[in-house]
Amino acid sequence: MTTQDILHETLSALTANKVRTALTMLGIIIGISSVIILVSIGQGAQSTIQNSIESIGSNLIVINPGAQRGVGYQVSTGRGTSRTLTLTDATAIADEIANISAISPEISGRYQITAKGTNTNTSVTGVTSGYSIVHNVFIDEGSFISDRDVSNRAKVAVIGPTARDDLFGADSNPIGQIIRINGLQFRIIGMTKSKGGSGFGNQDDAIYVPLSSAQAFLLGDSSYVTNISVSASDSTVMTQVQNDITNLLLSRHHISDITSADFNVMNQADIVSAASSVTNTFTILLGSVAGISLLVGGIGIMNMMLTTVTERTKEIGLRKAIGARRRDINIQFLIEAVTLTVIGGAIGIAIGWLAAYTVTSLGVLETSISMPAILLAFGVSAAIGIVFGYYPARQASRLNPIEALRYE
Secondary structure (H helix, E strand, O other): OOHHHHHHHHHHHHHHOHHHHHHHHHHHHHHHHHHHHHHHHHHHHHHHHHHHHHHOOOOEEEEEEOOEEOOOOEEOOOOOOOOOOEHHHHHHHHHHOOOEEEEEEEEEEEEEEEEOOEEEEEEEEEEOOOHHHHOOOOEEEEOOOOHHHHHOOOOEEEEOHHHHHHHHOOOOOOOOOEEEEOOEEEEEEEEEOOOOOOHHHOOOOEEEEEHHHHHHHHHOOOOEOOEEEEEEOOHHHHHHHHHHHHHHHHHHOOOOOHHHOOEEEEEHHHHHHHHHHHHHHHHHHHHHHHHHHHHHHHHHHHHHHHHHHHHOHHHHHHHHHOOOOHHHHHHHHHHHHHHHHHHHHHHHHHHHHHHHHHHHHOOOOOOOOOHHHHHHHHHHHHHHHHHHHHHHHHHHHOOOHHHHHHOO
16 A cells, blocks of 8 residues: 555544544543643743742852751751851851852841731841842842941841832832831831742842841840851852861861751752752653543543454455555554544644643743653654554454455
8 A cells, every 4th residue: 555545544534433533532632731731830840940049149058057967968857947057157157268259147037017007927037238249139229238237236128029019019119118027117228129939939028137137126136047148259169168168167066077067058059959859750740640641542542443443344354355465454553543643642732832821921830841841742642652553453454354354
């Protein structure tokens, strides 16, 4: 049989029962579109998390309080709540560690903020002037916390645009406005530029006050900090700076074994790598769940093709009687199965891409569709046609022509 004959026969066979063909393709369409949508959600989440981590600073190294256990920095539940880091630790790091461009000791917590009859619960961070350098914070209006504000324990604050919207309304000028944090009045001296984001990690939904003011008026302790952020001078020295900081703090805290350390040091690459590992697992899980529907769709194709073989038994017998080879029959039914899955896969890819694009456009979730994912989905659909179409095609090719002609 020529290629033209095979294609003509395939088209005729698939259009002979349009409803059955459409229902069989539906399983593949749903499976492929589900894979595209769920994988794009997973990849979008990975991209969002990576961008969020990278936006918090350049060449960032973060020191948190809390005991770490062994290799891999598996931190205990005391992380972030233990009081093992002090201002003097930050001063020592600034004075003794090379290749540091800026350092930022910080105190952070969530507080109820009130202003002119409005209120919001948001993150309040006590910072020094180095915070804006370490974390790439830029001022849209007013000014950031200065060294003078820190030395004077000034009751001033810098507000993020989301916090501004919640307290004063969008497009309002918050400079000079008074807010109450923990019942104490703070005057707003600046507003940061928007970085985007959502949830508890939203850097736009934050308020910054002088570190000394946070220690004296909010935390009630003038020595401990919740973490220390360091900006290395270059990405190539981050690992060296991280090791130097670890050794310095071990010495200062009189700890001989790193597994007994009461702090943990992570660089930005470690954080991104850990987040990527989690989101990759999440993406694989979502894709695997969607892949189950592809298996169901493949079984549906096999069922249809076996039914078709039964219905076309006499036709197969007649073809073999007039000289059709087993190979011709095998190819004919195999191509019919592959055509079903390829067409269904193409439709599924289009639906999945459109759904993912719509979800992103509406701002519901951030999705990311990659070409490898589309090619993989298309390849999987073709593979399903071959795998689940092989058995029916083989059964058809092995029919005895005499028995097939006698089949009722």
